[in-house]
Amino acid sequence: MKLMLCVMAGLIASSSAVWAEAACEAAWDKSKAYTGGQRVSHQSTRYEARWWTQGENPARSGQWDVWKSLGACAAEQQPVVAQLNVGGRVQVDAPNRVSYSWPGVYFEGRFRGTGIGLAFDDPNGQYNVEIDGQPKAKVxxxxxxxxxxxGLADGEHSVRVSLRGELTGTPGGxxxxxxATGGQVxxxxxxxxxxxxxxxxxxxAGLGAEAGKRDCTAEENTAFSNADVSFGALTARHYGAAYQLNGYSGLGMVRNYGGNIASVNYRTFYDRALTGVDGNVWTNPGNWKPQVVVVGLGINDFSTAVGAGEAYTPETxxxxxxxxxxxxxxxxRGQYGDTHVIVSATYLWPDNKLxxxxxEVVAEAKAAGDQKISYFYYDGLDSLGCGWHPSVRDHQAISTKLVSAIDGLGVWR
Known part of the structure; x- marks a missing residue:
């Protein structure tokens, strides 16, 4: 099996929406029950409930109805991380802006109305947009x-925005x-x-997965990449789990593809939210403590022969x-505690050292007393993604095998 991996490019040095005269309270939610004295905002106006209510639109209340108007409030958007469920590593730059680099970062929210606006600040990235669980656009x-x-039917909707690929240089925002007018987040x-x-x-990262071919131009390599179809995203969706896809093309645990850029490796970037910013550190908001971590590093370490002038021999x-x-x-273990680590490996031509x-990594860890570590192996890929990467079909097959392996661990019942 011939294997070609993309050499990394661009290596350089988790509420409601409130619009804040007086600050706006939390937006009125039709599904929520309110008691007397509770306050909400709706269409830039503040209201106070006189008695228990549920589903009664504040804007339709008269002088003697349940909602009492307290006057207008200024349109100030609540922070992005309060509007949405955020998946993946992001850096909060300002209340109304987060930035990111890792593939598959996603944002999930809800709104009422016939439309929704998505505020981007990214000159390079490509995104999937879903409405009510159905693909709507590629941006x-x-x-x-x-x-x-x-042009949506007037009512409540869900929206999902996800980054399709990696942003190893300039972060996305x-x-x-x-x-939309008359609507509400x-x-x-x-x-x-x-x-x-x-x-x-x-x-x-799901690099080149949608290509259906192995030979791709640089533009096609980007266009056909889609983290949403990767085995990681598929596996997480199977379990209804939040997930991070911290994949970086071309990097290995200690050695990169072809021995490239020996001064860095995957571990150089793992602690970052913004991979292309030297010294950057991802600040875990405290709510990220995965029960399972799947580590798949080694393809780039072992898929190419050690060359003359490298710091390693095959043995070292x-x-x-x-x-x-x-x-x-x-x-x-130090940052996540009692998580289950799965060491993942795939077939490599010609000698399958990985x-x-x-x-050996797993066997030695178990011998040392670590019983929350497992080995996972997959092969039989058609490799019809760009540069001999896994195809959409391959990712589905890998996910099916991985789900079976995770089920066997008894982590989630």
Whole structure:
């Protein structure tokens, strides 16, 4: 099996929406019950309930009805992270802007009305937009703009925005949802309690998955990448879990594809929210503690022969890889506690060293007393993604196998 991996490019140095005269209260929610004295905002006006109510529109209340008007409030948008369920690592730059780099970062929210605006600030990224769980649009390089989805049936809707690929250079930015005239941004659904993190390379990122061919131009490589069809996203959706896809193309645990850029490796960037910003550190908001972490690092370490002038020999590469992997697992234990780590490996041509060394990592960890670590292996891919990467069909097959493996762990019942 011939395997070609994309060499990394651009390596450089989780409420409702409120619009804040007096500050606006939380937006009125038709499904919520309110008692006397509770206050809400609706269509930039503040209201106070006189008695218990549910589903009665404040704007339709008269002088003797349940809602008492308290006057107008200024239109100030509540922070993005309060409007939406945010999946993946983001950096909060301002209340109305978050930035990010890792593939598959996503935003899920709810609104009422016939349309919704999506506030982008990204000159490079490509995004999937879903309304009520159905694909609605692919947004390419939106820049600083508000992308509108209009013409919907008047009522309550869900919206999902997801980054299709990686942004290893300039980070992307998102400013949240903008209600259409007469509409309203609603509180997001309750965040999932199940969480799973995927750590890896271009396979984890879903690079070139939609191509249906192996030979792609650089533009096609980007256009056909889609983190939403990756095995990680598919597996998380199967379990109804929140997820992170922390994949970086071309990087390995200790050695990168072809021995490139020996001064960095995957571990250089793992702690960052913005991968292309030296010194950047992702600040866990405290609500990210995955029950399962799937680590798939090693394809780039072992898929190309060690070349003359590299710091490794085939033997020392194996030793260094295992040592770094043990340290990385200890790091995960330190930041997430009693999580279950799955060490993932795939078939590599011609000698499949990755399978052997990944098995050794797990066996040695178990021998040392770690019983929350497992080995996961997959092969039989058609590799019909760009550059011999997994195709959509491959990702589905990998996810099916991984779901079976996770079910066997008894983590989620």
């Amino acid at each position: 390419v390089k939106p820049g600083k703009s508000t992308y509108w989805v209009n 998102f400013g949240g949802l903008v209600a 609603l509180a997001p659904a309750a965040a999932p309690t199940r969480q799973i993190e995927f750590i890896g390379d271009s396979y984890t 590469l194996r030793t260094a890889y295992k040592s770094a992997y043990r340290g990385f697992i200890n790091k995960l 399978q052997e060394v990944a098995q």
